[in-house]
Amino acid sequence: MQSLVPDEIIQMLQRQKYHLVGSHSAVKRCRWLYNSIVQGRTCYKQKFYGINSHQCLQMTPSVFHCTLGCVFCWRAQSGDNNLTWDETKLPEWDDPEDIIDGCIKEQKRILTGYKATPNADQTKRLEALTPKHAAISLTGEPTMYPHLDGLINGFHKRGFTTFLVSNGTIPEALSNLSEEPTQLYISVSAFAQSAFSKICRPHAKSSWKKLNETLELLPSFKCPTVIRFTLARHLNLEYPELFAELVKKANPTYLEPKAYMHVGFSRLRLNFSNMPTHSEIKDFGSKLATKLGYNMLDESPDSRVVLLSRLEKAIKLA
Numbered sequence: 379m380q381s382l383v384p385d386e387i388i389q390m391l392q393r394q395k396y397h398l399v400g401s402h403s404a405v406k407r408c409r410w411l412y413n414s415i416v417q418g419r420t421c422y423k424q425k426f427y428g429i430n431s432h433q434c435l436q437m438t439p440s441v442f443h444c445t446l447g448c449v450f451c452w453r454a455q456s457g458d459n460n461l462t463w464d465e466t467k468l469p470e471w472d473d474p475e476d477i478i479d480g481c482i483k484e485q486k487r488i489l490t491g492y493k494a495t496p497n498a499d500q501t502k503r504l505e506a507l508t509p510k511h512a513a514i515s516l517t518g519e520p521t522m523y524p525h526l527d528g529l530i531n532g533f534h535k536r537g538f539t540t541f542l543v544s545n546g547t548i549p550e551a552l553s554n555l556s557e558e559p560t561q562l563y564i565s566v567s568a569f570a571q572s573a574f575s576k577i578c579r580p581h582a583k584s585s586w587k588k589l590n591e592t593l594e595l596l597p598s599f600k601c602p603t604v605i606r607f608t609l610a611r612h613l614n615l616e617y618p619e620l621f622a623e624l625v626k627k628a629n630p631t632y633l634e635p636k637a638y639m640h641v642g643f644s645r646l647r648l649n650f651s652n653m654p655t656h657s658e659i660k661d662f663g664s665k666l667a668t669k670l671g672y673n674m675l676d677e678s679p680d681s682r683v684v685l686l687s688r689l690e691k692a693i694k695l696a
């Protein structure tokens with residue numbers, strides 16, 4: 379595989395069970411795929427929106443690149459472990475159809491071990507060989523991939539639903555989409571420019587302005603929209619009222635306050651004590667809901683996430 383990043387990073391990602399596809403994409407087994415097939419426990423996306431955990435393919439078309447360097451990110455960032463690369467130097471982009479084929483092939487490889495796994499639900503295992511949902515969200519910023527349209531369209535043509543998770547710093551990539559994802563997520567982790575600089579460490583000065591442009595763009599989408607808050611103690615968890623001001627202009631269908639998880643490369647930047655409990659997330663959610671007039675529709679203590687909306691109940695997508 380040809381890449382612009384040091385070999386050590388590729389080896390580290392492979393040790394962390396990333397399956398690299400082409401030169402800038404990757405698939406990784408979500409722990410809920412295992413939990414669903416082996417333990418009968420499913421993820422919050424199944425509980426909230428009806429997305430089958432065992433048929434969910436978690437991928438990214440931008441495994442090495444992002445416009446931000448969030449302190450809570452589990453991604454390997456230039457500078458981690460003293461390994462550096464130019465995150466703004468972009469690769470030669472692979473064809474979306476090749477990426478999708480490669481991701482499905484890797485997902486099947488991930489599933490091979492389950493045939494012999496004790497307690498694995500074999501009906502679910504067989505269904506899982508035909509994934510139905512693409513979470514374009516694993517890591518990196520997917521809107522940096524210039525053929526995102528083709529990727530979304532390619533998944534939809536194959537009968538997938540898609541959740542696109544973006545940090546919102548490239549509004550033009552979102553406004554130029556000719557095909558919307560099934561659901562669009564924008565991550566918001568800071569309520570003001572100074573906090574954004576400290577928490578999200580943007581590579582470009584204009585990123586805060588661009589994120590705000592994206593929030594203003596959100597009401598123009600036909601698909602359900604979500605603002606995702608990744609919350610860490612002593613970082614951004616303490617300010618639900620300030621986040622409410624930012625959310626107003628985006629008028630999203632849902633809000634998902636979710637706990638920072640002390641995993642991956644984020645362990646180099648934050649401590650275990652930064653990880654909020656579910657009850658802290660619930661408290662944040664209920665203050666935000668009160669301020670905005672949203673309902674608290676659902677919660678998942680396992681994933682430390684709550685779902686807020688003006689709707690009476692969430693739209694089931696599958």
Ligand code: SF4
Pocket residue numbers: 444445446447448450451452453517518519545565
């Ligand atoms: S925007 Fe997402 S991928 Fe990029 S640094 Fe932040 S958390 Fe990581």
